[in-house]
Structure formats: structure tokens, C-alpha cells
Amino acid sequence: MATHKQIYVNLPVKDLARSKAFFEAVGYRFNPQFTNDKGAGMELGENLYAMLLAEDFARTFTPKAFPDARTATTGWVCLSCESREEVDALVARAVAAGGSVPSAPQDHGFMYGHGFEDLDGHHWELVHMTGMPQA
Template sequence: MHKQIYVNLPVKDLARSKDFFEAVGYRFNPQFTNDKGAGLELGDNLYAMLLSEEFARTFTPKTLIDNKTSTGGWVCLSCESREEVDALVAKARAAGGSIPSEPQDYGFMYGHGFEDPDGHHWELVYMSGMPPQE
């Protein structure tokens, strides 16, 4: 099976996006970062490639959507605790991100999220168990 994941996300202002994610507490891999894109390290073998819109257009003939008005998908990341979920959302808010909804508590799973400056939705979840069987 797969050993790594790279989620490619177009961004309008690469420098602004890098500043945002660094303020949230993430790092960038300098080997995969230049003026066209930045390799955002999300965990062991988990990456988001933030690509300038101009560079992103070289990979697809399709129109890039405006993530502030449309949803093409979202990134969901697991966290070690509810506190980590809430701390990351608080850091994103303080860095200028928006919070599209209230936290969701399903008993076995707790989630909350934020939108980055380009409107990409990042959902953070902590799972304390498995869902109940019906």
C-alpha cells in the first residue's frame, strides 16, 4: 500500500499561507519548498503541498475553484487528544483563520476545524474509541 500522502492545495499568496501555517505550529520541508510551492509537514509521511495558483494550473486543465465560496473537499487530520484539537483551532483563529462551525462531540469522536486564508477546510479529530455498532 501507500507509504506517503501529498495533498496538493492551490493558494493565492504562498508567503501568506506559509506564515499562517507556521503560526499554527507546522513546519515546511525546505527540500520541497521554493517560490512556486511549499511542502507543509503534517506528520510522519503526511504532507500538503501548498502550490501557487499559477503553478497549480500547470498540473490540471480544470478550473481551480474559489475555496472561500465552494468546497471541493477538505483535509481531516487525527489528533492525540481533544485538547490538541482545541489548541490547533485556537492557533488557527489567532493566525487569521476562520472557524466555520462549532465543535462536534459524538462520544467516541471529537472534531473541530478551521479554514486557512484561502478557504481550505481543515478538520481535526480525536477518536477515543470506535463508533457504536447498530
């Protein structure tokens, strides 16, 4: 089985400075060692990072086109939270900073989830789990 020690999710963004300001308003910080005018290393947790890459720079890593994340979904980022209150607080801060909410919160009993879309339309799902689903 393959195992990994870190994860780096790479996301193309149209305006790096604006995206950084958005995520700072939500409550995230950036590692200055991995941040410049081409990309920004956002710290999501211990060994968890999102690399916000200016689109021109991101294109140097792939020949594929970037779909408009406001109208197409190729995937989304899901992060665990310590509580329902943390989930709701992060969504509220994202909305206050200019993000949007793609759907209503979902309560599955063992798991509560809600999410937001950032300025580029990337979907961030936030969940708090209190157990496992019934078999």
C-alpha cells in the same frame, strides 16, 4: 488492495508567503527540500504532507478551474490529533493567525472534532478519537 507509503495533498493558494506564515503560526513546519517560490512542502506527520502550491504553478498540473474555496467545497483535509486539547489548541492558533471557524465543535462520544478554514478557505478538520462508533 492498493497500499501507499506517503500522502501529498496538493492545495492551490493565492499568496504562498502569506499561507506559509499562517501555517507556521498554527505550528507546522516546511521541508526546505520541497519548498521554493512556487510551492511549499508542509509536514503534517510522518509521511504526511500538504503541498501548498502558488495558483499559477498549480495550474500547470490540471486544465480544470480552481473553485474559490471560500464559497465552494470540493473536499477537505481531516487530521487526527492526540487529544481534544490539541484539537482546540490548533483551531485557536489558526483563528489567531487569521483563519476562520466554519462550524462549532462536534462531540460524538467516541470522536471529538473541530476545524478551521485557512486563508484561502480550505477546510481543515481535526479529530480526536477514543474508540469506534457503536454498531
